[in-house]
Amino acid sequence: MTDLALRDSGNGTPLLLLHAFPLHAGMYRAQLDGALGTARVLAPDLPGFGASRAPDGEPSLDHWADLLAGLLDEAGVASAVVGGVSMGGYLAMAFARRHPERLAGLLLADTKASADQPAALANRERIAAAVLARRSVALLLEEKTESSLLGPDSTGELVAEVRALIGAASPAGVAWAQRAMAARPDSFPLLERLRVPAAVVVGEYDALTPVADAEALAMALPDAELTVIPGVGHLSALEAPAAFNAAVTALLRRV
Numbered sequence: 001m002t003d004l005a006l007r008d009s010g011n012g013t014p015l016l017l018l019h020a021f022p023l024h025a026g027m028y029r030a031q032l033d034g035a036l037g038t039a040r041v042l043a044p045d046l047p048g049f050g051a052s053r054a055p056d057g058e059p060s061l062d063h064w065a066d067l068l069a070g071l072l073d074e075a076g077v078a079s080a081v082v083g084g085v086s087m088g089g090y091l092a093m094a095f096a097r098r099h100p101e102r103l104a105g106l107l108l109a110d111t112k113a114s115a116d117q118p119a120a121l122a123n124r125e126r127i128a129a130a131v132l133a134r135r136s137v138a139l140l141l142e143e144k145t146e147s148s149l150l151g152p153d154s155t156g157e158l159v160a161e162v163r164a165l166i167g168a169a170s171p172a173g174v175a176w177a178q179r180a181m182a183a184r185p186d187s188f189p190l191l192e193r194l195r196v197p198a199a200v201v202v203g204e205y206d207a208l209t210p211v212a213d214a215e216a217l218a219m220a221l222p223d224a225e226l227t228v229i230p231g232v233g234h235l236s237a238l239e240a241p242a243a244f245n246a247a248v249t250a251l252l253r254r255v
Contacts, residue, residue, distance in 0.1 A: 048173015
């Protein structure tokens, strides 16, 4: 058993949606409510986030990718469209690397294929060490992590929702995920080899993985459609669900 908390909704093409850091699968409320009528949406809480138990082993997105393959086995799914926002996109690429035969399509939203640069690596380790030392994820809220995730016109209600999603993370999950993301390789060679339909989505005001990163993803993928969503930041699935869902629905039609 994978022992992952899972939201499983709808019928149709299997769509495995992977959440952003440091949120949980509740960020996909607008994709799990039937809006993607042609899909069976499976949205797990990754280990240490939401209702899933803490992760174990050496931090590696490959480990999580293998866990997700087991989750698909348990759900009776042979192949799926796999995708996610931010960290979820990194994990989708790890899944494509580890289990290409199970990939029916790829969704990469507000993410990038390049490995981290030294400054980003140092910041990841700073956060990982701090949350473990304090046994709390309060640092993420003190540093107003949501400000870097959301666009400039986000409502107070959305800000509060994102802060609540962040607050549900565990210190072990946050630290493990930061170190796993730090260890991820450059994925451009992988993307160039993929022969499945792909969608790349990005918010116009995404400050963490800007439009240029999305354009690079779309150029690397042999069969990709790029959607830039006006007026939103790094959490396009939450900030502009109608536009995000339209891009996903278009991908599902191509699978």
